[in-house]
Amino acid sequence: MRNRIAVLALAPSLLAFSNPYSRHLDPPTPAWVYVASAGSVLVMGSIWFVKTIKKSKAADGPQALKQRIAPAVAYFGNSAERKTFKQIHAAEELQRFAAEFWSKRDPDATTPGNEAKDAYEQRLKHANENFREGRRAGWETARGRVHLLHGPPDEILREHWIDLPLPGVSIKSLEFWFYYRPASAGEPPNLFARMNAGMVKFVFADVEGVGLQRQLYSSEPGEQKDSRVLLGATPAESERRK
Structure with a gap:
């Protein structure tokens, strides 16, 4: 106007x-x-x-600085760094914290840039632009988290209106992320074991049919696994594998 x-x-x-x-x-x-x-x-x-x-x-304000580094601290920081980060509010302290945080993770101090920080910023930008779900920023979603931690997958496979033998669950679509590198450990028996067997994989499911993807399975230890996709596991074992 x-x-x-x-x-x-x-x-x-x-x-x-x-x-x-x-x-x-x-x-x-x-x-x-x-x-x-x-x-x-x-x-x-x-x-x-x-x-x-x-x-x-x-x-350059404190809020913007905190938002830029918050995902890195959440996914890559240790418990001490996360505790310190929560207590910082001034812009100068945040800048100093960020500089020290990335300096510790610089893979090659002899180069002028910081390859780890550059890769993180590229992944963060992609996650926020492509994986936003409702009011949740892209980096906060299941796919955004995996993208930040592991980078872009080598292959993505999408299947719609899948009929999986999961009691009480109606899955509208599945999204498979495959990384062409060996999985960190042997996979437990599961519904997706034969798909790119032995490689790193993540499976996301749209359970409600509204585009909200949650992680259903991963070949990596310590990652979330829905007990209902594990084969031959007792309820107690399934809970431990979640």
Whole structure:
């Protein structure tokens, strides 16, 4: 709206300046038109300048800094780092914390950049742009977490309207992520064992049919596994494998 007002205010003067005969028109363009146009330019310029300064300050403010590093601390930080991070609120302290955090994880200190930090920022951007679910940021979702921790999968397979023998569960779709590298440990017997056997895999399921994916299975130890996809396991064993 403000831009339209500025254009309307500038229009007479622009026409006057663009017409070489404007000074000889009868009657000539009133002086107040030029004054009003110049005033509009100054007002719009001031508004733009103030907004730019505010955006710049917000980008470097404590809240923005905390949001940028929060996923890294949540998924890559140790318990001491997570505890310290929760207690920091000042921008300078957050910047110092972030510098130390990534310095510890720099795979090659002889290079000018930090490859681990660069990879994290690329993954975070991709996760937030592609895996957002409702009000949850992409990095907070099941697929976003795996993407941050393991990077982009080598292969993605999507299956819709799957009829799995899982009591009490109606799965609308499955999404398989395959990484072409050996799994960290032998897989327990499960419904997906034959799919790219021996390789790292993650299985996500849309149980409610509204696009909210939850992790159903992973070949990696310590990762969430729904006990109902494990074959030949007693209830107690299934609980331990979750």
